[in-house]
Amino acid sequence: MSRVPGAVHLVSTDGPAGSGGFTATAVTSVADTPPTLLVCANGANRSCGRLIENGVFGVSTLSHADEELAAAFAGRTGIYGEDRFRLGRWTRLVTGSPVLETAIAGFDCRVIEARPLATHLVIFGEVVGVHLGPAQPALVYRGRRFHGL
Template sequence: MLTKQPFPDSAAPGDAVLDPLQFREGMSRVAAAVHVVTTEGPGGRAGFTATAVTPVTDSPASLLVCVNTASRSAQALLKNGVFCVNALNAADEAVADAFAGRAALKGQDRFTIGRWETLRTGSPVLASGLVAFDCRLAEARIIATHHVIIGEIVGIRLGEKRPALVYQNRLYHAL
């Protein structure tokens, strides 16, 4: 189900207006795990790199993912109703770049980087990932420019314990 939530276009009288560039700079200083979110189904095979991923609850197990509404991958995910959140290991930088649009690859060609498998939903699972959370779409809302997507986890594949890929100060780091 997709609902649009109200979001103020401007500050209330007397409120300071937040500078979006300052917000982005501030968020760049926060270290975040790097994920590739993938989907496959009637809307096609697609994926995107995301740091805006967080657990919601463990019963039922669920995750929250944010993605720009203009993204073709977001539209495919919503149509497919399933997705997989792949947490990347430090050696998966090329995968992160491919799905972030930093490589000369688009659409299906992004899946030529890395080795891909599937779990219950059929969404692509990165074999080298630290963990993969196979999800069924539970809820999606539009907040300003982004879809806030909640997925109920229907399967988990644990990968090897390796250093994680994180993003901070606009650079990848191993942790």
């Protein structure tokens, strides 16, 4: 799968269980009525647990300029927890989940279902808010490296 390019996203949450976030390429549209996204996440990830407990999440589709954020939320920089949210500019939409202002697109979602599958959770979210950032080159992941597109 490392040979298959994928768009890079930040998945974020905030609520009673606390804030959290992670970098993901396993994000896709599922339906348009109601608008629904699917996110796959490692079930052992603390941020994934917080997302499920909070019942809400944001998805920020990253531009090539956001590579530093992608690395930080992937745990590659030694920056963890709340400190990662000090990077970049964030906004909140309907659910209160953080969405990156500079994202190519941001989606605010309510969890409608989460299914365990092997080591991961497949999370379905109904889109309740959208943020469109500046049109710019996308960030993709291929060959275990980030690239601009």
